[in-house]
Amino acid sequence: MAVKVYGAAMSTATVRVLLCLEEMGAEYELVPIDFSTGEHKSPPHVARNPFGQVPAFEDGDLMLFESRAISRYVLRKYKSSGPDLLREGSLEESAMVDVWLEVEAQQYDKAISAIYIETVIKPVFFGGVPDEKVVAESAAKLGKVLDVYEARLSKSKYLAGDFLSFADLSHIPYTHHIVAGPQASLFESRPHVKAWWESLASRPAYKKVTTGTPTS
Numbered sequence: 001m002a003v004k005v006y007g008a009a010m011s012t013a014t015v016r017v018l019l020c021l022e023e024m025g026a027e028y029e030l031v032p033i034d035f036s037t038g039e040h041k042s043p044p045h046v047a048r049n050p051f052g053q054v055p056a057f058e059d060g061d062l063m064l065f066e067s068r069a070i071s072r073y074v075l076r077k078y079k080s081s082g083p084d085l086l087r088e089g090s091l092e093e094s095a096m097v098d099v100w101l102e103v104e105a106q107q108y109d110k111a112i113s114a115i116y117i118e119t120v121i122k123p124v125f126f127g128g129v130p131d132e133k134v135v136a137e138s139a140a141k142l143g144k145v146l147d148v149y150e151a152r153l154s155k156s157k158y159l160a161g162d163f164l165s166f167a168d169l170s171h172i173p174y175t176h177h178i179v180a181g182p183q184a185s186l187f188e189s190r191p192h193v194k195a196w197w198e199s200l201a202s203r204p205a206y207k208k209v210t211t212g213t214p215t216s
């Protein structure tokens with residue numbers, strides 16, 4: 001039986017899970033959760049994700065939430081059918097994957113998600129206007145994070161080393177939107193970051209999952 005992802009195309013956390021499923025060539029069903037009717041806060045969905053958020057994931061009797069945890073499960077479950085994105089055969093390499101996944105979750109996500117909310121979610125889904133002060137502050141914060149990435153990527157092709165890993169893929173959902181918007185220069189002005197992004201964006205899984213996702 002195919003695994004199920006309960007989510008939404010505009011949800012970056014849902015996209016993270018879908019990317020992993022596509023990379024591994026897994027069969028899955030995306031069950032749409034309709035935010036406009038508040039379905040994410042309905043009792044059946046809160047039973048899947050107690051925070052009333054997407055994504056939620058079902059594999060038989062196993063229910064999971066939190067996109068990075070779901071993604072790791074997917075990469076382990078289908079490990080024989082796709083690229084080795086967790087590097088669990090090497091203590092050192094898997095530790096580097098963990099380091100850069102933490103950086104993505106704790107540094108990158110915090111800066112870039114605020115830009116996404118202001119420049120994509122507010123205008124596209126709520127007809128609102130971005131708060132330019134929040135955008136400017138978050139862009140400055142993201143620039144500092146990307147300076148660290150530029151230095152790192154001048155030494156290795158990908159974040160955890162000279163191999164693609166889940167740490168790289170986990171950056172795709174937000175970056176996809178921001179490189180298409182007014183903050184694209186944050187990426188274009190840093191040559192190693194730019195080359196890294198181009199390499200991620202050329203992956204078939206990226207193209208498949210992000211086709212049709214609205215950008216700013």
Ligand code: GS8
Nearest residue numbers: 011012013014052053054055066067068
């Ligand atoms: C974040 C989930 C989340 O914020 C994860 O799964 O990685 N740390 C969690 N989901 C948003 C949609 S953006 O992907 C959501 O469901 N928001 C609705 C709400 O909070 O009410």
